[in-house]
Amino acid sequence: MINFIRSMSLILALTALSFSLPAIASEKHNHSATHSDALLFLLTHKIALNKLQAQFKDIGLDEKIDNLSNQKQHLEKALPVLNGYMARPETRYPNMQMYHESLKSRGAILADFSDLIDHYFRLHTSLLPSSPAVTGH
Numbered sequence: 001m002i003n004f005i006r007s008m009s010l011i012l013a014l015t016a017l018s019f020s021l022p023a024i025a026s027e028k029h030n031h032s033a034t035h036s037d038a039l040l041f042l043l044t045h046k047i048a049l050n051k052l053q054a055q056f057k058d059i060g061l062d063e064k065i066d067n068l069s070n071q072k073q074h075l076e077k078a079l080p081v082l083n084g085y086m087a088r089p090e091t092r093y094p095n096m097q098m099y100h101e102s103l104k105s106r107g108a109i110l111a112d113f114s115d116l117i118d119h120y121f122r123l124h125t126s127l128l129p130s131s132p133a134v135t136g137h
Contacts (some may be wrong), residue, residue: 035092035102038085042109045078049116056123064127071120082113 093099
């Protein structure tokens with residue numbers, strides 16, 4: 001029953017996040033930027049998210065709430081850029097070798113962000129009232 005509740009909470013949280021993400025990546029990110037610029041932008045947010053998630057277990061409840069808020073802000077900025085980064089068409093590459101390398105690179109960054117999002121929602125649901133982390137049971 002607890003797993004069902006957590007699963008439903010995760011689904012609801014994912015749905016809420018998907019509706020709350022802004023259509024633009026960031027005020028400072030230029031959508032005419034190069035593919036490399038987008039990758040650097042994504043890596044910056046990936047590193048910040050990794051740091052925030054690593055700090056999570058060692059901080060108090062109020063700090064955890066702030067930490068999750070900061071993580072959400074990074075995701076709101078990074079995910080639209082990730083979407084554009086993933087959508088680069090094959091015709092933009094001079095040869096198939098470069099396209100193949102790009103697919104591997106894009107797959108890796110997508111996997112990294114998938115893990116970060118999954119961890120974000122696990123941390124988020126750990127603060128739900130029915131969670132053992134909050135009730136102490």
